[in-house]
Amino acid sequence: MNFPLLRWLHAHFDLSADMAEPAEIMTDVEEGLAFRGTNLWVLIFAILVASVGLNVNSTAVIIGAMLISPLMGPIVGIGFGAATVEVDLIRRGVKNLLVATGISLLVSAAYFKLTPLTDAGSELLARTTPTTWDVAIALFGGAAGAIGFTRRERGNVVPGVAIATALMPPLCTAGYGLATAHWAYFGGALYLFSINCVFISLATFLVARLLPLPHHTFAHGPKGRRVQWAIWAVALLTAGPSVYLAAGIVRNTVFAHNAERFVEEQLNRPGTYVVTHRVAAGPRTINVLLAGQLLTPAQLATARASLGKYRLARTQLTVRQGLSHIDSADAQTLRSSLFEDLRSHNEQAMAGYDARLAQLQQVLGQRDSVAAGPRLPSAAALLREVQVEHPAVRQLGLSRLATPAADSLRADTTLVVQVRTRGPLPAAEQTRLRQWLRLRTGGQQPVQVLVEAAQPGSKGVR
Structure with a gap:
């Protein structure tokens, strides 16, 4: 009875079906390890982009820095090396990760030392207090990244993991703490970065162990087991403090929620x-x-x-x-509350104005498109037709004038025809010209004719 279910589960959850060749995976891991040439310059520029984003409190800029950051390479290499028992791969991954971390701290600290903006924004402060949820994000994001990294077609998994795990912003926050001597920021951000590194490596290790990859074998079996147990020990030691911090955040959040309810209901x-x-x-x-x-x-x-x-x-x-x-x-709380209410009211008002403006523009566009239908000829063609009956007309121009109606939700469009004549045009001839133009343009909209005598030497169409 259970065998069909097992076959269904195996068919739908099998990770080896679209897995890349082990040699290709190993080549990609090797390429992501080294920090020299291209990788080193990209790292430096990503650090600067993330530092600017944190400095001006711009989420979009920070996301851009996450996408171009090459820090995932050595972290994945450590986990992959632990899964395949390649001690040399682990050693090189740790060495290059330490080098990249040192460079990142120096470059970000130099930026925050030179920038005139020294206040810590919300984006920066969010990277100073890691919790258990950061452990979960790093673990699940690292698992998704490891699966995407070992596929023949990677798609958009790896960039998504780079955004979710956010390796670069904590390092730049630590650089800010180093530059401004905020050691609590420095320690908290560096701890968050350590959580991300350890648990992305752990997730890579677990995924790689499930895949049919060739493993290095030691002459002495206990050495291989010690290598694999070491990463578990590091993961547990790293996760411990985050559990304590997360418990404190949950406790404070529950207390604040209950206090808000008490004040609202009892006082x-x-x-x-x-x-x-x-x-x-x-x-x-x-x-x-x-x-x-x-x-x-x-x-x-x-x-x-x-x-x-x-x-x-x-x-x-x-x-x-x-x-x-x-x-x-x-008094400070009242001022903050008033400013916040005023800002919220202004934002709502502006949103309403923008919506009404977009509605009016849409209505005007629809009416203009109707007015510019096939019945309305070009100015040049209309001039030639007018000159058959009114030879004194030398120039003709067309324009549209939108006049909002009383309800402000629709607008009337008047077709303005400006003509210049060789000399003054009699009133009767002007009336005939106006009637003819109204019929010629379809009779669907008002027509206003402006007549003026042309200056000597002027002719043509406007």
Whole structure:
């Protein structure tokens, strides 16, 4: 009963069907190891691109640096060497990775030492606190990269892995910490880079072990086993601190969420308004400033008694009532909140204006396309026809004037015909010319005729 299922699973999940030749895979691994010539220059330029992206807080620029970075080569080489028990490959991969890391730190530190922009943006700060999720990203991304790297047709897997695992930005963040003496940034970013390196190598090791690749054999079996166990030991030692950091982030996030619920449900009552509230997960404190109707001592006691229901036991609650109790931190919070609300309102207004403008342009384009249909001749052709009945006409120009209607959702288009005559054109002849032009252009739109006497020596079509 299970045999058909096993055959189906094998047919759909078999990794060896489109695998490249082992010699070709080994050649690609060897080419990605060395940092000299092209690879070295590309590394330096990728470092500078990533540093600029972090400096100006541009996500698009940072992604570009990830795509051109050659750092994946030695990391994949280490994992591939561990899977095939090629100690020389592991040794060269570690050596070249250390060289690339040193160059990256020096170049990024030099950039951040010279740049006039010294503030740490959100993109840079995001690379200073690694967690268990970074371990998972590196492991799963490395596995996808290893599978893509060993295929005959690689597709877009490897560039996607380069973006997901983000090897270059942590190194440049570490360079920023080195240049500005922010050692916490330096350590956190370097640790994130180490996580990515170790777990991409581990994922490459696991995938390569599943593939039918030739393995190097040692004269003494225990030596090969020690090589393979070493990468597991390094992976576990690297992952340990990230688990602790991730647990802290989860704990702080849960505390902040519960505190927000508590303030909204227990203190934001009818007639009473929460002006500001500050939540600190580390010391477990909630500081609230209220305005409007004052809460009675009994109501405050009830709110404090309900802290346990929100999993906020042993939390210090400070409630200040009345704007006379405002402090500098409250003022800063209010300013930030006002600026954020103003920015959000402006963005929404601009989005509405852009949408209305696009709608109007679309309507105008549709009406122009109708007006410019086959019934409307060119100015030159129209001039020749007009001169048959009105020889005094010497020049003729066509243009369209869009006049918005009252509802602002559609527009009327007036065809403007400007003619120049040899001399003044009688009113009756102007009326006949206007009627003829309206009929000649299809009668689907208003026609306005502007008549003026031509200057001596001028002729032609406009």
